[in-house]
Amino acid sequence: MRSSVVMAVAAVLISLALGSSLSEAQEPPSIVGSSPLPGLAGATDWINSKPLTAKELKGKVVLVDFWDYSCINCIRAIPYIRAWADKYKDSGLVVIGVHTPEFDVEKQLPNVQKAVQKFGITYPVALDNNYAIWNAFHNQYWPAHYFIDAKGKVRYEHFGEGEYDQSERWIQELLKEANAKQMPASLVSVHGQGAQAAADMSDVRSPETYIGYSRAQHFVSPGGIKRDAEQLYIAPSHLQLNDWGLTGDWLDHGQVAVLRSPGGKILFRFHARDLHLVLGPSADGKPIRFRVTIDGQAPGENHGDDTDAQGNGVVKDHRLYQLVRQKGSITDHTFAIEFEDPGVQAFSFTFG
The missing domain is CATH 2.60.120.260 (Galactose-binding domain-like)
Known part of the structure; x- marks a missing residue:
């Protein structure tokens, strides 16, 4: 994982890239129970969608994925995000990729558009060039996944790669609450190719x-x-x-x-x-x-x-x-x- 905003956690990020876990002292502040979706208004541009607002998303289960197109940890997580977006779109899940750039060159819309096409991303992508959404979520990591219920509250958050089964079960639980009906218990089967393949950590x-x-x-x-x-x-x-x-x-x-x-x-x-x-x-x-x-x-x-x-x-x-x-x-x-x-x-x- 990477962070270009909080330099004090650089050593933590390197250890995470090597597959180690956060200690309690290093855990980022949780925003579970808060409603950060109004921060989407800070997007500098959108791909695959018109601008989405917190009001429009009310009643929807939302997965917000903070990513950066040159971040290998993000690239390896994309096949799961893509599979969830496809599997649950008709059940009320809205996936939003928030592209927050680390390098200045990644702020350029054509570069992000090429990456979106390369990775087969069809869900909405918000460009967060000014870190407005990042700050609204008090985020520190790439990738970071926030699971938001139909009332707009963050119910679960996950940082970095892994624990995909647990994340998908949260999607199922939140959709079950929103739709008042049972969701299938099956989980997606993902086999990333090339740089998207799982690492040998x-x-x-x-x-x-x-x-x-x-x-x-x-x-x-x-x-x-x-x-x-x-x-x-x-x-x-x-x-x-x-x-x-x-x-x-x-x-x-x-x-x-x-x-x-x-x-x-x-x-x-x-x-x-x-x-x-x-x-x-x-x-x-x-x-x-x-x-x-x-x-x-x-x-x-x-x-x-x-x-x-x-x-x-x-x-x-x-x-x-x-x-x-x-x-x-x-x-x-x-x-x-x-x-x-x-x-x-x-x-x-x-x-x-």
Whole structure:
């Protein structure tokens, strides 16, 4: 899970991304029993729907899903949200995806529209570029799911991935209350594909890692990161687990690093089945060709959805790219991605 608003919980979010649970001291404040739906008025735009209001939703059971299109935890939860929306739409369930962006580039409507189409989302999506809805719900996490009864009260909330059966039973219970009739006890069967497939959290030892300097950690190229200025970086002499570095001419900003000349690389020593990298094309929209290696070799059968067996791929959109999905036993490996063209924008690594 990620949070760009409450920096004090950054360590908590990393632990959650690694599959650990919140302790009592770290639990976010609950809003169960409150009525935060009027906060929907703060949406900056809507996709798949006209603007929805608390008044229109009265009498409906509502699931509000806070997500961000480059958040791997959110991406893996989407197949469940999508299945619930389809299964229960005729029973009175309204699903609203609230897209609250972490990176500035994710505020752009066309980028969110592409993501909505890519993930097959047909339920309403509210764009929350100013964090108005996020704040109305006192939310801190991506993804976060709020289950609201027909009277507009939050009855259950869930943060992060997992416990989908329990969440669906809450949907059934709230619909039973609203409709005064029994709901089927069966639960959806979901098998996500590609980046939407469930993570192997039992063997993830690498945390979400940011490339922009405002939250960069474990950067080991000699000389460190030079902020908001071009720098010619060289490869680290040695990478320990979760260390990373750059080679080539890069300009590192608070949220993103931009490659200034061809041939630049990003290196990362990781331990996980899946490796993802949030990337974007050049500022003028030109695609960026790249090649991935694992321990200096082409990935072969361990390539991700966005690379071929030789490690080749192209950055065309601002989104999360799945670059590695290992087939065998998981051990420490050194990942490298080399960009053949200048201008690529690199934001963050995530694992699964």
